[in-house]
Every structure is written in structure tokens, then in C-alpha cells.
Amino acid sequence: MDFLDNLVLPQSAHHMVLLKYLLVLTYIIFIPYVSILTGSLLYSIYFNRESRKHNNPACSSISKKIIDQITFNKSIALGLGVLPLLSVAFCYAQLLHLTGVNVPEYVLFSAFLMFASILFIYTYKYSFSLNRLFEKIKTVDNEETENELKGYTSSTRNLSSKSGIYGLILLLITIYIFSGAVSLAVDSTNWSTNNSFIGILLSFKTLVTFLQFLLFSFLATSIYLLYVYFRPSSEEILTTEEREGLRNFVLRTGLIFSIILPLFIVITLFIKPIASLSGNVFVLVTFSILLSLFISNLIYFMIKESHEKYSSSIFFVLIILFALMVVKDQFAFDTSTKKQFVILASNYEDYQTKLKESMGVAAAPISGADIYNGKCIACHKFDTRLVGPAYNDVLPKYEGKKEALVKFVLNPVKVNPEFPSMPNQGLKPNEAEAIATYLLEHPSKK
Ligand code: HEC
Structure with a gap:
């Protein structure tokens, strides 16, 4: 796929710095949204299954509330999920121009998958309302209509569980490919040798980056739900029964994931190419680990003393933790791509001279x-x-x-x-x- 490369104009050093900032900004929008989307979808599917297993309406209602929380508006899904991926593909196409690595193409591909996944997720969301509608119509005296209604109820149930699962699978594939593309972008030593699509899918680095993303996304979702439903000033949206169920669930998952996350932050440090490491990266890694452990401490106290006082503090610590992680990855990208930028800058000068010659200015x-x-x-x-x-x-x-x-x-x-x-x-x-x-x-x- 050369077409992205053809779109690229050679960049001056200043433009490249701007593009890097654009990349960081895009990540800051994209990663939190997709993290919480993934986590919410998974949690919602989990509660939906629980509700069917134990025939528990509270679980079904939690499931619907969780998915509604993040899918409030369709254009937001496109704006925060698909558009940033297009922008990331565009940035990489410029920054990695002439390297021959296919990072931009892979990111573009993940944007298409993301789009498909969003369609399924919204089908999942609306299937809840449909299901409710059919369940509510109960006063029918005609037996035939009653059977018909039963059929509709079970088929919307089916639709709901299937579309949820398909959406989740597509979303996970999107994130997996995206993780592969991003870890390849950082790994300048591997650009020339190991950049086939299959190679990236099978790479250990992709797997670890993906798992780190998932862990972060579950942690972020738990803390987000904690913040939305349990912060001191939050409205009473949940019934007492729902509150109990959700509270135990998010606190427990939050505790587990905030303890495992530091482990993965360390592992990703070890699999990072040597070329990408610098003093800054180590400092940021240390701080992210400390923050993550701080979060687990706060959650532990909330479980032990059974209150929700720290719900909003934890949310803000999470935001800082996230910022540190993005900046850390960006430092790594910066360090490992220094050579590439020198090449691009000199390419830019050649290009300018040629352009001027062609316009008769340089002569x-x-x-x-x-x-x-x-x-x-x-x-x-x-x-x-x-x-x-x-x-x-x-x-x-x-x-x-x-x-x-x-x-x-x-x-x-x-x-x-x-x-x-x-x-x-x-x-x-x-x-x-x-x-x-x-x-x-x-x-x-x-
Ligand atoms: C402000 C006036 C001035 C300008 C403008 C000027 N020159 Fe000269 N140039 C002189 C003078 C005065 C001499 C004699 C210097 C000497 O003999 O020491 C000279 C001498 C020369 C010589 C002879 C050197 C020798 O070995 O005898 C050459 C060749 C020359 N200039 C080329 C140029 C060129 C080419 C330019 C334009 C890029 C230029 N000059 C612009 C004033 C000027």
C-alpha cells in the first residue's frame, strides 16, 4: 500500500515536532475512550450473562446502565474512536516516511475494524431497549400474538448477546493490531527486518502491549464506574440492590488490576528496544508504578472500611497515571526515532532545493x-x-x-x-x- 506514502509531503524539522505533539494529543483522546469502551462492554456482557444465569433483573439493569454510560452519542463514538485512529495513521505516515514500515497501513486497518465494532456495540445497546419493550407488552389475550411476542423477546435477547460478543471481539482485534503497530513504530531497530503483518501479530511485544492496554482499560473502567456512581456528589441512579452488586464488583476488579498493572509496566520496559530507553523513561516508569500501587491502597481501604470516600480522588490519580504512561511511551518513541528524523530533515532540504529548481527560484x-x-x-x-x-x-x-x-x-x-x-x-x-x-x-x- 503505497498510497499513504504518496500523500506525504516531506516535513521540515519543525513540522515533525508539531506532528509528534498531534500524536500525543490524539492518544490522550483515543486511549481513555477506547479503554473505557472496552471495559464497559466487557463488564456489561458479564452482568448480562449473570442476569440470565441467576434470572436477576438487577444485573440486567446494571448491564444496560454500564453500556449506556459510554455509548451516549453515536457521533462521539466516531469522533473519539475512529477519527483519532485516522489521525494517528496520518501522523505515522509522515513521521515514518521513507522507512518502508507499514505502521500507518496497520493503523488504518484498525480504524476500519473499529468502525465495524462500533456498529455492533450500538446494536447491542439498542437491543436492550427492544428487549425491554417486548417484555413489557404482557397483556395480550390472543395466544397467537403471545407466542409471536415470546419469539421476539428471545430473538432480541439473542441479538443482544451476539452483537455484544461480536462487538467485543472486533474491538479486541482492533486494539491488538493497533498495539502491534505502535510497538513496531517505537522499535526502530526492527523496521527493516521484522515488519510483516503476521510477524507483528505473533510478536511477543504486541502481546504484552495488548495485555497492558487491557489491564489499563479494566482498571480505568472500574475506577470510572466508581467515580460515576459512587462519588460523594453523584446522584442516586442505582437502586440499593444494584449499588451493592456493582460496588463489590468494581472495587474488587479495581484492586486486582491496579496490583497487576505495575507488573506489566515493568515487563513492557524490558521488552522495549534498547534504542528507545532514556533516563526520562525510567523516571516516568517509577512514578507510574508508585501511582498504580497508591490506587490499589486507596481501593483496599475502601473495601476494608466499606465506604466510597476516595472515589473521586482515585479517578484523578488515574488521570495522572494515564498521562505519565502516554508521555513515557512518547519519550521512548522520540529516543528511538532520532536517526529517522535526521534522515527526514535532510530529505526535506533536498526536496526544497528540487522544488525551487522546478519553479526556477533556485537557479x-x-x-x-x-x-x-x-x-x-x-x-x-x-x-x-x-x-x-x-x-x-x-x-x-x-x-x-x-x-x-x-x-x-x-x-x-x-x-x-x-x-x-x-x-x-x-x-x-x-x-x-x-x-x-x-x-x-x-x-x-x-
Ligand atoms: C564597491 C565597489 C566594488 C564592488 C561592488 C566590486 N568591486 Fe571588485 N574591485 C573593486 C576595487 C576598488 C578593486 C581594486 C582592488 C585592488 O586593486 O586592490 C576591485 C578589483 C576586482 C578584481 C581584480 C582583482 C585583481 O586581482 O586585480 C576583480 C576580479 C573583482 N574586483 C571582481 C569583483 C566582482 C566579481 C564583484 C562582484 C561580486 C566585484 N568585484 C564587486 C571594487 C568593487
Whole structure:
């Protein structure tokens, strides 16, 4: 797929810095949204199953509330889920231009999968309402209609569980491919050798990055739900029974994931290419581990003392933890791609010269005739003496010695006592070369 590469214009060093910021910004939007979407979908499916197993309406209602919480608006799903992926693909296409790695294509592919997954997730969401609708219509005296209604109820149930699962599977594949693409982008030493699609799917790094993402996403979802439903100022949206069920669930999952996450942060550090490590990365890793353990401590106290006082504090700690993790990955990307940026910057200069030549701009400053007319004509003519000597008098001694003439023009020295010294004209070497050629080849010289 070369078409993305064709879209790319060579970037100056400044543009690349901007693109990197754009990348960080996009991650800051995309990762929290997709994390909470994945976690919510999984939790919702879990509660939906529980409700069927134990025939418990409270679980079914929690399940619906969890998925409604994150799927409030369809355009937000596109804006926070699909659009950022397109933007990430575009940034990588520019930043990794000329490396030959297919990171942008893989990210683009994951954007398509993401889109499909969102369609299923919204089907899942609406199937709940449909299901409720059919369950509510109970007062029918006609047996035939009653059977028909039963059929609808079970088929919407079916639709709900299937679309949820399909959405989840697609979402996980999206994240898996995305994790593979991102870990390849950081790994500049592997760009030339190991970048086939299958190679990325089977790579250990992809797996670990993916698992880290999942862990973070479950932790984030638990804390988010804790914040939404249990922070001191939250409205009483849940019934007492729902509250009990959800509270135990999110606190327990939150505790478990906040303890496992540091482990994965350390593992990802070890599998990071050596080229991407720097002092900053280590400092950020240490802080993220501490924050994650701090979160597990707070959750532990809430379980032990059975209250929800820290719900909002934990949420804010989570935001800081997340920011640290994104910045850490960005530092790693920066460090490992230094060489690539030097290549791109010099490519940019070549490109500019070519562009100027094609527009006839570059030819101007190094044309001998232009320099003569612009800089020398005030003091020199070929046949008459002005401030300086006539060229026809002085040029013969430079015949066949262009180097000497270039040297004089670049740095004029006192020659003839009859004349004042010639001021330095501040020409660049290639300009001096051009004017020397021009003078020596000029037809009016004798
Ligand atoms: C401000 C006036 C002035 C300008 C502008 C000027 N020159 Fe001169 N040039 C002189 C003078 C005065 C001398 C005589 C210097 C001497 O003999 O020491 C001279 C001498 C020379 C000589 C003869 C050196 C020799 O070995 O005798 C050359 C060649 C020359 N200029 C080339 C140039 C070129 C090429 C430019 C334009 C890029 C230029 N000059 C612009 C004033 C000027």
C-alpha cells in the first residue's frame, strides 16, 4: 500500500515536532475512550450473562446502565474512536516516511475494524431497549400474538448477546493490531527486518502491549464506574440492590488490576528496544508504578472500611497515571526515532532545493550574470574603469586560474595601489564559483 506514502509531503524539522505533539494529543483522546469502551462492554456482557444465569433483573439493569454510560452519542463514538485512529495513521505516515514500515497501513486497518465494532456495540445497546419493550407488552389475550411476542423477546435477547460478543471481539482485534503497530513504530531497530503483518501479530511485544492496554482499560473502567456512581456528589441512579452488586464488583476488579498493572509496566520496559530507553523513561516508569500501587491502597481501604470516600480522588490519580504512561511511551518513541528524523530533515532540504529548481527560484542566486548585475556592476565594467578596474584589464591574469579568482572574490585582498581596496561582497562559495565562471567565459573579454 503505497498510497499513504504518496500523500506525504516531506516535513521540515519543525513540522515533525508539531506532528509528534498531534500524536500525543490524539492518544490522550483515543486511549481513555477506547479503554473505557472496552471495559464497559466487557463488564456489561458479564452482568448480562449473570442476569440470565441467576434470572436477576438487577444485573440486567446494571448491564444496560454500564453500556449506556459510554455509548451516549453515536457521533462521539466516531469522533473519539475512529477519527483519532485516522489521525494517528496520518501522523505515522509522515513521521515514518521513507522507512518502508507499514505502521500507518496497520493503523488504518484498525480504524476500519473499529468502525465495524462500533456498529455492533450500538446494536447491542439498542437491543436492550427492544428487549425491554417486548417484555413489557404482557397483556395480550390472543395466544397467537403471545407466542409471536415470546419469539421476539428471545430473538432480541439473542441479538443482544451476539452483537455484544461480536462487538467485543472486533474491538479486541482492533486494539491488538493497533498495539502491534505502535510497538513496531517505537522499535526502530526492527523496521527493516521484522515488519510483516503476521510477524507483528505473533510478536511477543504486541502481546504484552495488548495485555497492558487491557489491564489499563479494566482498571480505568472500574475506577470510572466508581467515580460515576459512587462519588460523594453523584446522584442516586442505582437502586440499593444494584449499588451493592456493582460496588463489590468494581472495587474488587479495581484492586486486582491496579496490583497487576505495575507488573506489566515493568515487563513492557524490558521488552522495549534498547534504542528507545532514556533516563526520562525510567523516571516516568517509577512514578507510574508508585501511582498504580497508591490506587490499589486507596481501593483496599475502601473495601476494608466499606465506604466510597476516595472515589473521586482515585479517578484523578488515574488521570495522572494515564498521562505519565502516554508521555513515557512518547519519550521512548522520540529516543528511538532520532536517526529517522535526521534522515527526514535532510530529505526535506533536498526536496526544497528540487522544488525551487522546478519553479526556477533556485537557479537565480547562483546565476553568474545575475550576481554581476546585482553586485559587481556598480564598480566594474568590462571595458571601462569605474571604482574598480575594468575587467578586461584584470581578468587575463586569471585565465585558466578560476580557483584564484574564486578565492579573490570570496576574500578580496589589496592588489593595485592605484585603487582603493575592494569591499568583501559576502558571496557564498557556490555564488563565487558562478560569478568566476561567468567572468572568465564572458564574450566581451579580450
Ligand atoms: C564597491 C565597489 C566594488 C564592488 C561592488 C566590486 N568591486 Fe571588485 N574591485 C573593486 C576595487 C576598488 C578593486 C581594486 C582592488 C585592488 O586593486 O586592490 C576591485 C578589483 C576586482 C578584481 C581584480 C582583482 C585583481 O586581482 O586585480 C576583480 C576580479 C573583482 N574586483 C571582481 C569583483 C566582482 C566579481 C564583484 C562582484 C561580486 C566585484 N568585484 C564587486 C571594487 C568593487
